[in-house]
Each structure stands twice: as structure tokens, then as C-alpha cells.
Amino acid sequence: MIRVDDLSHAYDDELVLTDVTLRLPRGQVTALVGPNGAGKSTLLSAMARLLSPDSGRVLVDELAVADAPADVVARRLAVLRQDNRVAARLTVLDLVRFGRFPYCQGRLRQEDHRVVAECLDYVQLGELRDRYLDQLSGGQRQRAFIAMVLAQETDYLLLDEPLNNLDMAHATAAMQLVRRAAEELGRTVVVVLHDINMASCYADRIVGMREGRVTVQGTPAEVMREEVLSDLFGLTIPVHRVGGHLVGMHWAPGPVPAAAG
Amino acid sequence: MTAGLQLAPRQLPPSASSEEERHRERQVRRRTSGLVVLALLGAVTYLVVGVAGSWEYAMDLRGRQLGALVVVGAAVGASSLVFQTVAGSRILTPSVMGFDSLYVLVQTVVVYTLGGNALALMGVPERFLLNTAVLTGFGLLLYRWLFRAHSRNLFVLVLVGIVLGSFFSALTTFASRLLSPDDYLTLQQLLFASFNTVDRSLLVVTTAATVLGLAALVPLLRQLDVVALGRDGAVAVGLDHHRTVTRTLVVVTVLVATSTALVGPMLFLGLLVANLARQLVPAHRHTVLVPVAALVGVVCTVGGQLVVNHVLAFQTTLSVVVNLVGGLYFLILLLKAVRL
Numbered sequence: 001m002i003r004v005d006d007l008s009h010a011y012d013d014e015l016v017l018t019d020v021t022l023r024l025p026r027g028q029v030t031a032l033v034g035p036n037g038a039g040k041s042t043l044l045s046a047m048a049r050l051l052s053p054d055s056g057r058v059l060v061d062e063l064a065v066a067d068a069p070a071d072v073v074a075r076r077l078a079v080l081r082q083d084n085r086v087a088a089r090l091t092v093l094d095l096v097r098f099g100r101f102p103y104c105q106g107r108l109r110q111e112d113h114r115v116v117a118e119c120l121d122y123v124q125l126g127e128l129r130d131r132y133l134d135q136l137s138g139g140q141r142q143r144a145f146i147a148m149v150l151a152q153e154t155d156y157l158l159l160d161e162p163l164n165n166l167d168m169a170h171a172t173a174a175m176q177l178v179r180r181a182a183e184e185l186g187r188t189v190v191v192v193l194h195d196i197n198m199a200s201c202y203a204d205r206i207v208g209m210r211e212g213r214v215t216v217q218g219t220p221a222e223v224m225r226e227e228v229l230s231d232l233f234g235l236t237i238p239v240h241r242v243g244g245h246l247v248g249m250h251w252a253p254g255p256v257p258a259a260a261g
Numbered sequence: 262m263t264a265g266l267q268l269a270p271r272q273l274p275p276s277a278s279s280e281e282e283r284h285r286e287r288q289v290r291r292r293t294s295g296l297v298v299l300a301l302l303g304a305v306t307y308l309v310v311g312v313a314g315s316w317e318y319a320m321d322l323r324g325r326q327l328g329a330l331v332v333v334g335a336a337v338g339a340s341s342l343v344f345q346t347v348a349g350s351r352i353l354t355p356s357v358m359g360f361d362s363l364y365v366l367v368q369t370v371v372v373y374t375l376g377g378n379a380l381a382l383m384g385v386p387e388r389f390l391l392n393t394a395v396l397t398g399f400g401l402l403l404y405r406w407l408f409r410a411h412s413r414n415l416f417v418l419v420l421v422g423i424v425l426g427s428f429f430s431a432l433t434t435f436a437s438r439l440l441s442p443d444d445y446l447t448l449q450q451l452l453f454a455s456f457n458t459v460d461r462s463l464l465v466v467t468t469a470a471t472v473l474g475l476a477a478l479v480p481l482l483r484q485l486d487v488v489a490l491g492r493d494g495a496v497a498v499g500l501d502h503h504r505t506v507t508r509t510l511v512v513v514t515v516l517v518a519t520s521t522a523l524v525g526p527m528l529f530l531g532l533l534v535a536n537l538a539r540q541l542v543p544a545h546r547h548t549v550l551v552p553v554a555a556l557v558g559v560v561c562t563v564g565g566q567l568v569v570n571h572v573l574a575f576q577t578t579l580s581v582v583v584n585l586v587g588g589l590y591f592l593i594l595l596l597k598a599v600r601l
Contacts, residue, residue: 049496050493050496050497070502071499071500072499074498074499079497081494081497086491089543089545090545091282098486098487099498101498101499105483105484106484107483130279
């Protein structure tokens with residue numbers, strides 16, 4: 001379980017997280033949703049100890065991520081950031097091998113090579129493993145990064161907007177991959193999403209944030225309701241049941257949106 | 262604790278490397294051997310070509326000069342390459358960030374505070390160690406502050422570096438005006454310790470410092486591969502980023518002090534050498550890049566000095582040649598800044 005206690009953080013006196021307290025159970029896919037600037041990415045960065053919050057703490061299975069040794073945390077949780085620009089020119093294989101760093105400090109053993117090969121196959125990039133990252137399409141690139149975090153063999157995966165810049169087919173493929181990682185590999189996934197319908201269809205739990213606070217959380221059925229979404233996004237979003245899924249038609253023409261907040 | 266992957270049978274064997282990779286490794290080996298041959302050729306040429314008069318005298322003098330060139334080349338190559346990685350950019354090197362101007366300033370301030378006499382009484386090694394210690398202290402403070410305040414904004418960093426370089430030079434000029442004529446003379450002798458008569462004890466202590474510095478880099482090399490992912494990427498895979506960067510910067514200051522003590526500031530040498538090394542070998546691993554950069558450094562310094570001696574007939578100095586070539590290269594890099 002991920003426990004977030006009273007987390008607060010400010011950038012230049014501007015509060016981006018205010019007393020966030022959360023419990024995220026094991027073995028589930030949790031989607032973090034909310035309007036721009038709600039603090040989703042900041043919360044995820046704090047969970048992944050990429051950012052030290054002004055106050056509060058994050059425990060992952062009783063391990064305090066801010067204080068524990070970096071490699072111990074890296075064997076417990078893996079994080080995929082939003083901005084994945086890499087200065088060096090790397091091949092897919094080079095990248096995925098970095099996922100083994102917490103185990104071998106860069107000296108790969110037979111076991112590490114096995115895991116790397118398995119993860120590449122899992123995201124179906126085995127054939128492209130010698131390609132340089134800049135020779136890949138956006139979807140392939142994202143899969144390579146997902147393979148890297150899978151290679152870390154952690155119980156927890158934190159993904160910050162993994163669908164950014166992906167077209168519909170690739171975005172769907174990426175979410176199916178995430179879902180499989182949770183179901184087949186037993187990973188606990190926390191994923192920041194912009195599209196509430198992706199959250200509704202692929203997540204077990206949705207956490208809604210607005211202005212640095214968690215305003216709503218629950219199953220998709222509990223969150224995908226017109227009054228909840230309207231409160232969260234400041235937008236009237238008709239919700240319909242389509243093929244067993246709750247779908248918010250945020251793109252549908254309708255009344256002029258109310259001002260957010 | 263971790264859930265192992267339970268997957269269907271794979272098509273690909275879990276081999277350590279692929280055919281492509283082995284091909285690239287062979288390429289790296291070929292080019293590295295080429296560099297070794299080139300460096301050795303340069304060294305032999307430097308020693309034996311155009312000796313007139315006493316061979317004993319020539320070997321002694323040229324041996325010392327060659328030693329200094331090799332030390333400078335290796336120190337500048339290795340330090341610039343790892344500094345690029347830490348700074349996350351191919352146009353940031355210690356010299357571009359004003360590091361060697363800082364060394365000259367530190368020396369001037371040391372002469373000012375201790376007085377030329379006290380300093381003249383110290384041995385060369387002690388002076389070098391004192392300067393290096395002060396430089397490391399200041400350098401760490403400065404670069405910690407720089408990387409924190411302007412993290413990631415490349416052009417601000419370049420600008421700050423150039424400004425700092427000029428600022429340190431101006432301060433040096435100012436401080437040297439405050440010196441008594443005697444102290445000033447001492448300082449001049451220290452700063453422009455003539456390359457043509459390399460001081461034996463200085464060569465010994467700088468060689469030792471370089472060897473120690475390079476040895477201290479060895480355990481950092483695999484960590485530096487990860488540092489290239491950026492701060493967040495490195496922390497994500499469990500690197501103590503702060504510790505690795507701090508240790509690397511300490512080694513870099515020692516290596517910069519070494520080369521500056523021997524031949525003075527050479528603004529663009531590191532930039533030229535580190536980028537040539539990265540272009541030459543298709544690798545991201547620092548276990549390959551750092552030795553290659555050191556070799557390229559040696560080839561450049563020895564080659565450059567050969568040009569000065571035999572083509573330009575001693576009419577100019579190595580730093581002029583290096584800055585001319587390196588400066589042009591810097592401009593080209595800036596113009597192509599998209600890929601930085």
C-alpha cells in the first residue's frame with residue numbers, strides 16, 4: 001500500500017499540494033485525474049522521491065521513500081516521468097538495461113540480461129532492440145520506456161502521463177500494457193491521465209485532484225458521475241454507459257463551460 | 262518482495278549482447294587502438310624529430326615537455342567529458358564555465374594573502390596542493406549553486422560561464438595590481454611557469470594528482486552512465502545523484518588544477534577533445550568514453566605542440582593554436598545547438 005500523509009508543497013510560495021492524504025491499495029491501477037495545475041504530477045514526483053515535499057511523508061509498504069537509500073526505493077517502486085529527453089544517444093537495449101541498475105549497479109549479470117530480454121518481449125520490442133531511441137516512433141519510444149520501468153521488477157509503478165503525444169491506437173495499446181502489468185505481473189500502478197475515459201475504462205480506482213487537493217476518490221462508477229466531474233473540472237460532462245463502460249462526453253457541444261474552481 | 266515475470270517462452274535468447282552490439286564494440290576497439298597508435302607516434306616524433314646537439318639534454322627537456330603534454334591532455338580530456346555528463350550538455354566544459362580562470366584567481370589571491378616570500382619558501386608541491394584545495398572548495402560551492410539556480414537552461418549557463426570567466430580574469434588583474442612589485446614577480450613566475458622548461462617537481466606532483474584523479478573516476482564511471490539520464494532519471498533507478506555529482510566535481514577540480522598549473526588556461530581544449538571523443542566512438546558508456554577522451558586529449562596536445570614546434574617554428578603557443586581550432590568548433594556547435 002502507498003500511504004501519503006499530509007503532503008504539502010509550494011513552488012515559489014504558490015501552494016501546489018495542500019495536506020494531501022491518500023491510501024492506495026496494492027494490486028490495483030489507480031488513475032490520478034484533474035485539470036491542469038491540480039498538482040497530479042507534483043504528487044507523483046513526491047511519491048517517487050524525485051521531489052522532496054515541504055511537509056508530509058510518503059510510505060510505500062512502510063518504507064519512507066524520502067529517507068530510505070536510493071537503490072532500496074528503486075527496487076520497490078519505478079517511475080516513468082513525463083519528460084524523457086535523454087542527452088546520450090541510446091539504443092533500446094541500452095535504455096532497458098538501465099532498469100537493472102538498482103540490482104547490479106551497471107554490471108549486468110546473466111539474470112539481468114534475462115529480465116531485460118523478457119521485458120523487451122513483453123512490450124514487443126525484441127526485434128527493435130538495437131535501434132537508437134531517436135529512430136523510433138512515439139509509441140515505440142514509450143513502450144521502450146515502459147520496458148525500462150518493468151525491468152526494475154518493482155511492486156509499484158508510477159507513470160506520469162504516459163499517453164502524452166500518443167495517437168489513439170498507441171495510447172490504447174499503452175493502457176492495455178499497463179493493465180496487463182497489473183493483472184499478469186501483479187504490479188500496483190499509479191498513473192496520471194488526462195483522459196477521464198481512459199481512467200474510467202482501465203483503472204480500478206480514480207483519484208480526482210483540484211487546486212492541490214484530493215477532492216474525490218473511488219471506483220470509476222463512483223467518480224464518473226456528472227455532478228462529480230462538473231465539480232472536478234468545472235465543466236458539464238454528460239456521462240453515458242457505452243458497452244459496459246462509463247464514458248464522459250467532454251467533447252460534446254453543450255452549454256458554455258463554467259469557470260474552473 | 263518483487264513479482265517475477267512469468268511469461269510465455271521467448272523467441273530471442275537472453276544473450277548478453279546482439280550482433281549489432283558486437284559490431285559496435287569491434288568498431289570502438291578499432292578506433293581506440295588507432296588512437297593509441299596515433300598518440301605513441303606523436304610521442305616518439307616529439308622526442309626524436311629535429312634533435313640538434315646533445316641527445317641527453319634534448320631527451321631530458323623533451324621528456325619533461327612530453328610528460329606535461331600527456332598529463333594535460335589526459336586530465337583535460339577526462340575532466341571535460343565527465344563534466345559534460347554532469348552538466349547535461351555537450352557545450353559545457355570546466356573551462357567554458359570559468360573553472361581555469363578561477364584557478365588563476367585563486368593563485369593570485371593566495372599570493373596576495375600569504376605574500377610572495379612565504380609562497381616562494383613553500384615547495385612546488387605544497388603550493389600546488391594549497392591552490393588545488395582552495396579551488397576545490399570554491400569550485401564546489403560555485404557549481405552547486407549554478408546547477409541548482411539555473412538547472413537545465415543551457416544558454417543561461419553558457420552565458421553565466423563566460424561572464425564568470427571574464428569576471429575572474431578582471432578580479433585577477435585587480436588583485437595583481439594590489440601586489441607589491443616583488444610579489445607580482447613571484448606571481449608571474451607561478452602563472453607562466455614556462456612550458457619550455459617544465460619544472461620537474463611540478464611535473465611529478467601533477468602527474469600524481471592526475472593518476473589519483475583518474476583512479477578516483479573509475480568507480481564513478483558506471484554511475485555516470487546513469488547520470489546521463491538526467492537528475493530525475495538517475496534518482497528513479499536508484500542512484501545517489503547528489504553524491505555521484507559531488508565526487509565527480511571534486512575530481513574535475515583536481516584535474517583542472519593540474520592542467521592549468523602546467524600550461525595555463527586553455528579555454529576550448531576540453532570542449533574540442535570531449536566532443537571529438539563522443540563523435541569518434543558510438544558508445545554512451547563512460548568506461549569507454551573517458552579513456553577515449555583522455556587519448557584524444559593526448560593526441561591533441563602532443564599534435565598541437567608538434568605543429569607549433571615544426572610548422573609554426575615556435576612563433577606561437579599551444580594555447581593559441583588550440584583556441585583557434587577549438588573556438589571555431591565551439592561556434593559550429595553553438596550554431597547546431599539543436600542536438601545539444
